Amino acid sequence: MKIKALYTGSFDPLTNGHFNIIERAAKLYDEVTVGVIVNPSKKSMFTLEEREDMIKEALKDFDNVKVEHFSGLLADYVNSNKFNVVVRGLRATMDFEYEIQMAQMNARLFDSSVETVFLMTDPGYSFISSSMMKEVHSLGGSIDGLVPESILKRMNEKLACK
Amino acid sequence: MKIKALYTGSFDPLTNGHFNIIERAAKLYDEVTVGVIVNPSKKSMFTLEEREDMIKEALKDFDNVKVEHFSGLLADYVNSNKFNVVVRGLRATMDFEYEIQMAQMNARLFDSSVETVFLMTDPGYSFISSSMMKEVHSLGGSIDGLVPESILKRMNEKLACK
Amino acid sequence: MKIKALYTGSFDPLTNGHFNIIERAAKLYDEVTVGVIVNPSKKSMFTLEEREDMIKEALKDFDNVKVEHFSGLLADYVNSNKFNVVVRGLRATMDFEYEIQMAQMNARLFDSSVETVFLMTDPGYSFISSSMMKEVHSLGGSIDGLVPESILKRMNEKLACK
Amino acid sequence: MKIKALYTGSFDPLTNGHFNIIERAAKLYDEVTVGVIVNPSKKSMFTLEEREDMIKEALKDFDNVKVEHFSGLLADYVNSNKFNVVVRGLRATMDFEYEIQMAQMNARLFDSSVETVFLMTDPGYSFISSSMMKEVHSLGGSIDGLVPESILKRMNEKLACK
Amino acid sequence: MKIKALYTGSFDPLTNGHFNIIERAAKLYDEVTVGVIVNPSKKSMFTLEEREDMIKEALKDFDNVKVEHFSGLLADYVNSNKFNVVVRGLRATMDFEYEIQMAQMNARLFDSSVETVFLMTDPGYSFISSSMMKEVHSLGGSIDGLVPESILKRMNEKLACK
């Protein structure tokens, strides 16, 4: 049985919470695709291209992980690419009600062979989110250890350019 | 004892979750008014008139249900129309904390004879919302069985006109 | 439309949280039955007879409320007595997940015309329960205003007899 | 990559909620072991042997599912049998806080290659539990469609023997 | 040991929920600073100056409470002013998940001697928020007893000026 997994998000930017889920998914599945959501109406700190580059750089040591982007209905992307599982991270302090709502809607839309599986976020990362990372960093607070080092370097460069 | 019930919402559009609550309220109360909230500052897919028409069409088989709209403070509308109960649907995966907050505020504002009563949404509809229906439908996903058939027809027409 | 409502519990003893729900139900429904659950395997402070007496005394001013007891499956009692609604109180700080589970099971077991309806407990009573009342009272703490006066008198008598 | 999954429980008895999780796990993993927890201090309706037999019978159509039992620390059983994933079902109306607590404790005790993965229980089964099934069934209520047919037969036999 | 406490918020406007927390904090700590958050990008009913004035007026009877404002990272303000505790109010019906997320992020950013402490909001105020107060008041509903009298006077004046 060869299992193709998908992990999606805006990743603006990738945090260590995301990294931790991807690292664990890479052990569980034969192939993990990180799918960056294209959402032109949502203002982002990094462009789609920058985000894809940054994720590739952060994940360059994983042989079975690749980075793509998609737009439109998640279920169309999942069904047409024949993913077997969609991986989601659950944080203790958040997410559960929203995630269960999406999982139940997607259970209708996904091909019947596709499953949403949840991994519990490491408690040390359960309080972080991309938006909190951006806010704290932009105000000069330290986010050391909460985003991959290569990501922090890019955030510092972006902040310096403003 | 004759009980007049009110069920309010934006209904942009009415879903089968709403329909299910109205259907059950119609068995419990002598008269059920579906009160469409007029909120000019909120962008909607359907105009107020369209929404009222669509609800009337979907509910045309219920003798004791009528459709109205209102603006301003809910409590003013409730008190001046002498409703006895305000019906709310509770979804397992959401809503509870917001609903209890509103119910407690309204307990102060409603006439003392008015009660907020809650019906549990059918688990099969517990994950759907108007905004999710619009998003999935606009991206080409199937929402068959999640909104009344007459509503789906109107959504298809609206999408074709864009 | 004549609506017969049922409100069940162990009522060992009745608290002001219960009283508040019954008082409000009595305004909403033509007839409210307080159904005391007979559960021989559960140790209680007051006997079934005492509990029925105490509730009758506390509710003697309500013309449309009566007190009964039942054993076995709730749905059998509900269906055979042709109740129209089963009233439940929801406390902000508790109950929601358990209540939704029971409501969904009962939706299968009740006749299709029967509904479970929820009233939000008054915030001033949201923290009280029969077992907490018994524990605090037995340790000499004041529960004045948290149970009806006639109930408190009976609790004092029972404590004195020990 | 060959993935061995474990799904544990008391299964006293197996419900359709359990069955649904096992059925889905069997599509995701090369081998699924149903591990019945041996807990002599907990009174059960069916003996360990009966429960294993009943699960085998209910799952006889799944080629990659086998039934075992274990006692002691879950982590010892998982580590020594080299399971790769431990599957848990999450019900919308319950479980989340307990499950995250166990997952975080087990993350310390499991070998580093072992993951706890969560599947969301089908909303149609989100309200059922073994203990509720036993209670409703023993009181004569219908649990048709909530447990596998072969299980219901065994529950009827057990009830007749009492 | 002399403890300097900080209580922050937008206070647009101060409610009796806020007032209740400040009153209780003033008994627990030697000095309580009410820190008004400066957030130019967020539209407010009252200007920063108005809000500071209104809070001072409402709290004029407390000797150990003072009012300040700050912008930027909360942790910078806390660390540089050597506050010992940051006080937060928890409402039964809301807040918990957001608050725990912020507390965990701040535990990293605060000096190691700084603690976030939580007081439970009085149940009588657990349903109110500044935004709900503004909405209900602007629609003509009574918020008497939910905001300090001096604040209500200022809200009435502001509404009259529109």
Next chain:
Amino acid sequence: MKIKALYTGSFDPLTNGHFNIIERAAKLYDEVTVGVIVNPSKKSMFTLEEREDMIKEALKDFDNVKVEHFSGLLADYVNSNKFNVVVRGLRATMDFEYEIQMAQMNARLFDSSVETVFLMTDPGYSFISSSMMKEVHSLGGSIDGLVPESILKRMNEKLACK
């Protein structure tokens, strides 16, 4: 202002989650009393005397912490000993609803000058409890780093004596 704080529990045994709260309380308050709850009807692993000894040993480096025990109503103990605050730890994954219920009941029973204050448990300890520690330890699992070293030594001795 001199503040006397109380932190209560069964402490059967003290965990690093408890230790962490006490350590932080000792920085915030002039005097912290660890109050061991005497509950003869609850079976414990360690006797009251053992638990008091173990806590004293684990906390021997804190000058302003002392260990006592009490029985009966918490509020009586708090009021008669003139404690100013009762400290509670909140774990992300649990506790909140129970804690708010107790805090609201105690607000009635405590002298008006007494406050319940909550500290958020460190995320690294949010999943541990005394009962889980005992269960995992008794089954041979490692709880290293989850209880103080001196406590673990006592647990090992107790287990060896069985």
